[in-house]
Amino acid sequence: MAAEIISGRDLAQELRQQMKQKVTELNNQGVFPKLSVILVGDNPASKSYVNGKKKACKETGILSDVIEMNHDTTEANLLQQIEKLNEDPTVHGILVQLPLPEQIREQKVIDTISYTKDVDGFHPINIGRMMTGEDAFLPCTPYGIITMLKSKDISIAGKHAVVVGRSNIVGKPVGQLLLNENATVTYCHSKTKNLAQITKQADILIAAVGKVNAIRAEHIKDGAVVVDVGINRLEDGSLTGDVDFNEAKEKASFITPVPRGVGPMTITMLLENTIKAAKGLENS
Numbered sequence: 161m162a163a164e165i166i167s168g169r170d171l172a173q174e175l176r177q178q179m180k181q182k183v184t185e186l187n188n189q190g191v192f193p194k195l196s197v198i199l200v201g202d203n204p205a206s207k208s209y210v211n212g213k214k215k216a217c218k219e220t221g222i223l224s225d226v227i228e229m230n231h232d233t234t235e236a237n238l239l240q241q242i243e244k245l246n247e248d249p250t251v252h253g254i255l256v257q258l259p260l261p262e263q264i265r266e267q268k269v270i271d272t273i274s275y276t277k278d279v280d281g282f283h284p285i286n287i288g289r290m291m292t293g294e295d296a297f298l299p300c301t302p303y304g305i306i307t308m309l310k311s312k313d314i315s316i317a318g319k320h321a322v323v324v325g326r327s328n329i330v331g332k333p334v335g336q337l338l339l340n341e342n343a344t345v346t347y348c349h350s351k352t353k354n355l356a357q358i359t360k361q362a363d364i365l366i367a368a369v370g371k372v373n374a375i376r377a378e379h380i381k382d383g384a385v386v387v388d389v390g391i392n393r394l395e396d397g398s399l400t401g402d403v404d405f406n407e408a409k410e411k412a413s414f415i416t417p418v419p420r421g422v423g424p425m426t427i428t429m430l431l432e433n434t435i436k437a438a439k440g441l442e443n444s
């Protein structure tokens with residue numbers, strides 16, 4: 161079977177077009193959705209991601225503000241900056257770009273962001289609400305993945321979804337969202353024995369490993385839907401995922417590419433969450 165490629169870029173473009181309209185409507189009511197991004201240090205990858213977010217906001221008519229802080233800024237300093245944004249009524253969404261320098265405790269930072277402005281969906285209240293199925297900001301990458309599957313009318317209920325990876329930002333929450341959609345979910349990780357034996361049972365396979373070619377033909381059932389969440393930078397500067405694309409596309413029914421797959425959808429869901437924040441978490 162030759163897989164259909166799900167273009168995250170095309171879907172992102174379509175959704176951003178619709179969002180423009182929503183932003184205009186809010187503007188007409190005197191609401192100007194705004195995202196504040198805090199960037200600590202000068203990691204080039206982080207800078208480039210933050211630029212991508214800024215550009216996407218601009219395209220959609222969302223206001224954005226990037227606050228750059230020195231690499232050796234203290235945790236107290238950063239928390240103070242977050243408190244300021246929590247109290248600023250013109251700021252609807254707050255995103256602190258991860259990873260952070262080692263003197264700063266990431267969890268402490270996430271806990272400090274008001275859950276009503278937590279457009280990353282990383283705050284414990286939003287995670288808890290996601291688990292119980294209440295209204296919440298959903299984490300952008302998992303939310304983007306579900307949106308991609310739905311855009312192709314891929315049914316999730318009753319399907320066996322296998323998630324490879326268990327990070328707090330991708331693996332764990334994407335499994336939860338798939339469960340909320342009534343999939344049967346299995347998590348695999350670095351301690352999993354016989355990885356291929358398990359992934360071969362997947363109707364929907366989510367690769368969020370962080371390793372080039374971690375998923376190859378031998379891991380994939382014929383006709384499976386393969387979602388590649390990896391973003392690995394090769395020495396020549398090019399980006400590649402966790403899936404051996406050339407092998408996988410011969411077995412899968414649908415596959416997401418890297419680049420132009422999950423990445424652009426992550427940013428799109430961030431925009432969606434910022435609009436939701438501008439409406440107010442409880443009224444959207």
Ligand SMILES: Nc1nc(=O)c2c([nH]1)NC[C@@H]1CN(c3ccc(C(=O)N[C@@H](CCC(=O)O)C(=O)O)cc3)C=[N+]21
Nearest residue numbers: 209212255256257258259280419420421423424426427
């Ligand atoms: N608080 C926080 N929230 C995040 O959402 C967050 C973060 N920290 N830290 C880093 C990761 C990574 N991430 C990406 C988003 C979009 C692309 C993306 O658009 N990628 C393009 C290619 C971009 C390129 O060429 O560099 C693509 O896949 O086509 C990639 C990576 C968000 N992250």
